Structure formats: C-alpha cells, structure tokens
Amino acid sequence: MGKYKNGQPGGPVGRWGDYVTYYRLGKLTTRRVSKPTKFTDAQLSNQMGTALITFLLGPVQDFVKVSMKNSPKDPGWSAYNLASSVNKLGAITGSYPNKAVDFKKVVLSIGDIPAPLNPQVSLTDNKISFTWEADLDTEGCDENDQIMCVAYLPETLQAFKIFHGAYRTEERQIVPLPAYSGKMVIETYLCFTSADRERVSNSVYTGPLVWDKQ
Amino acid sequence: MGIIVKKGAIGTINGKTGNVVTTKWKDIDVVKSAPGKNNKKKGAKPQPQNLKLGLMSKMLSKFKKQIKIGFDKKTNKLPGFQMAMEYNIEHAIKGEHPNFEIDYEKVIFSRGCGDIAWGGSLTLLEDNDFLLTWETAPTSSLKKNGKDILQVMVWESTKGLSEKYKESTVTRDALSTVRALQTTLVPGTVHVWIFFSSPDGKTVSNTRYMGSLQPTSENFMFFKNELQQPTQEE
Numbered sequence: 001m002g003k004y005k006n007g008q009p010g011g012p013v014g015r016w017g018d019y020v021t022y023y024r025l026g027k028l029t030t031r032r033v034s035k036p037t038k039f040t041d042a043q044l045s046n047q048m049g050t051a052l053i054t055f056l057l058g059p060v061q062d063f064v065k066v067s068m069k070n071s072p073k074d075p076g077w078s079a080y081n082l083a084s085s086v087n088k089l090g091a092i093t094g095s096y097p098n099k100a101v102d103f104k105k106v107v108l109s110i111g112d113i114p115a116p117l118n119p120q121v122s123l124t125d126n127k128i129s130f131t132w133e134a135d136l137d138t139e140g141c142d143e144n145d146q147i148m149c150v151a152y153l154p155e156t157l158q159a160f161k162i163f164h165g166a167y168r169t170e171e172r173q174i175v176p177l178p179a180y181s182g183k184m185v186i187e188t189y190l191c192f193t194s195a196d197r198e199r200v201s202n203s204v205y206t207g208p209l210v211w212d213k214q
Numbered sequence: 215m216g217i218i219v220k221k222g223a224i225g226t227i228n229g230k231t232g233n234v235v236t237t238k239w240k241d242i243d244v245v246k247s248a249p250g251k252n253n254k255k256k257g258a259k260p261q262p263q264n265l266k267l268g269l270m271s272k273m274l275s276k277f278k279k280q281i282k283i284g285f286d287k288k289t290n291k292l293p294g295f296q297m298a299m300e301y302n303i304e305h306a307i308k309g310e311h312p313n314f315e316i317d318y319e320k321v322i323f324s325r326g327c328g329d330i331a332w333g334g335s336l337t338l339l340e341d342n343d344f345l346l347t348w349e350t351a352p353t354s355s356l357k358k359n360g361k362d363i364l365q366v367m368v369w370e371s372t373k374g375l376s377e378k379y380k381e382s383t384v385t386r387d388a389l390s391t392v393r394a395l396q397t398t399l400v401p402g403t404v405h406v407w408i409f410f411s412s413p414d415g416k417t418v419s420n421t422r423y424m425g426s427l428q429p430t431s432e433n434f435m436f437f438k439n440e441l442q443q444p445t446q447e448e
Contacts (some may be wrong), residue, residue, distance in 0.1 A: 179333030
C-alpha cells in the first residue's frame, strides 16, 4: 500500500501492486518488486504462523467481527486484524516446522464485562450444553448480558456459533448439533455480550469435547 | 521461462519452434525451453510418485470445472488444479508401491470455510436415478447461505468415467435433489461427492463424500419395458 508521506505532490511511498516507491539518496525512486525465490527459516516460520491463523479464524471470522468490533485496537485496525495479531502472538506453540495452534490459548473476544464464572460444557444427545453462574453481585455484571458461544471443529474447519443466546441469569445455553456420523473433537469457547452489543467479555476456553456419533 | 509482453500483429504463436515452446500458463503467454531428451531406460520400473500422479490425474482431470470452483483463488500462488493434485496425492492415495489405490472417502474437490453438507444420504432409485439429501447445521441461517449452489461429482471407478459437467441450479435450501445417472456409467461402482459454493463464488465448503452406488442395466426403465413387452409369437 502506498502512502503520501509528503502530501500528494510528493508522490506515494511504499508498495503499490508490483511496484515499490521510495526515496533513495534524496530522489523519489520507483522500481518493480523482485520476487524472492528463497526464504530464511525465520520468514518461513512467520509464513507458517500466518497460514495457521488464517485457517483458524476462517470459520469464526463473522463471530470475531462482532466480538472484537469495539475491543481496544490501533487506529485503522479491523476486528480481524486484532484477532489475527492476538492469536498469532499468543496461541501458536512450537517452533518451525512443528508449529501448531494451542486451542487453550485462542482468544475470540476482548472486552471489559466480567467473563462467565465457573463455565462448564457437556455433550449429550447430540446437543452441547454450556452452563455458567450468573454472578450478578460482581461489578459490571448485568442481568441483560447474553451469552456468545463457539463450538469449533478443527478437523473440518467448521464452527457452530451462537451470537446472542441465553441471558446471564438463565445460566444455560444449548447448541444443537447436526446429524453426522463419525468422530470429531470440538473445541468450545464462551463470552458475554451486553444488550446493546457494544461491550463484550473476554472469551473463556471451556475445553475439548469428543463428538462420536456412529 | 519468459513472458511475452508485446503480441505481434497476428497474436502469438503456440507450439514448438526450434528449441523453445510458446504456450499459455494461467492465461499468460509464455516462452520456455523445449523439454530435453528423455534419458530413462526403456522398461525401467515407474517411480511411486509417477504412479500416484497418473492415478490421481486420470480422475481429477475429469472434474476440472468443479475444481476451478472449489480451489481457484486469486490469492493462491498455484492454479486450483495443481493444488487439488497436491492435496489428493498426499492424502487420498492408499496402498503400497506399486499397488496404489485411490481412497475415495478422502478425495476432495474443494477446500474452504463454508458450511459443509451435514447428515444426508445417497439412495439409488428406479431407472437409475439417485436421491441426494443433506442437512444444515441448526445454528446456521438458511437466509444467509440457503442460496449456495450444490456441486455434484459422480465417478465410475471400474471404467474410469465421470458424469458430464452441467451447471448446477440446485441450492442448499432445497435439502435434496434427484439426478439421473448417465447410461455410460452403468453398470459399475459409482462414487458421489458434493460441496457448496456461494453464488458470488467467493466461499466454498469442504467436499463431502456421500457414498457409492451399484447401478445395474436392469434398473433402467426402458430395459424393464422391453422385458415386459410380449413377443409377437405370444
């Protein structure tokens, strides 16, 4: 992306398509971008991290757009930028070429509402049941807060999402699963959103479930 | 490999001229050196990679249009077909050298984050029609993805034939469809896969293997009618 550093008459500086413009020895220079044929291990490691995060966030992109809409971020950053940055730095373990996503550390929302207290998850009769404690005495907890939850299937890159489900006081949210035969691991996450959808809580990892329906 | 930037008055030449070959790659006119002499000995055993490549390309080349929908992206460095080959050779071939086989359950024609076809079944009907059904996840909204287009891949494994590509008009919210098997695929073992693509083509779902069918010639209605028609002598 080219930027006008010295105003428009100064010309854009930076990359624009296949061309890059910069000041060299005081002169505005434009040249065609060379295509690298070899990458260092550090570059390959970074590329692998980006690829892992792209696959991770693909199925929950619409969820993150809602949950991180008002999270604190740098000017010009989108919710997706924030989600990929936070997770690339915090949710990837191992070193290249054995990098992997640590689902315990994945963050799907950032906010100042108190997170669900004592969250639990169970799977029975093809339904996922999320439970929590209302915890209305804690400052910042509102009875109109609604639950947002994600059941993430890493193997098929699918996610079942509830954007605004049960109220905080209901202390239970059911997520029905579709008919499917096979065995899969489901990673689950919970967070709260306020009634006006302007504030959220931090997301909480509630653990993996094994969906084994033959 | 060189790229032809300026085209001549009569366009570009395609084919071999001396030691160079002019061809098209990803819609770009390119010039490359002609392939060198083959130094392989006659009768030498083919390498495992060559066997896998032949086995998979024979099948996938019949589904180029579906793979273009399922794999082609502007951001990808490789063409969609090449990506599909790479993935399927790595994941969808079983057996030991030289007896490689295709693992039909693992073959994919698309890769993406769209909702896959959940549940569902594949049933052979009369006249060698087949019924495909699928479900949507209770948490997903049909208002949002109900107009996703169904793509069906049909492959007969004993003769190595595929169904001719037809532009699909069936959408996800139909939840079922009945299709007629082409006569050339019968009798045999027919494998069926499906995936969904969004109307703007930007989102695709992963491929789902729906199962296999064993259609027979006797199941065709015209064949049955012929059997039932009384002969002149009767």
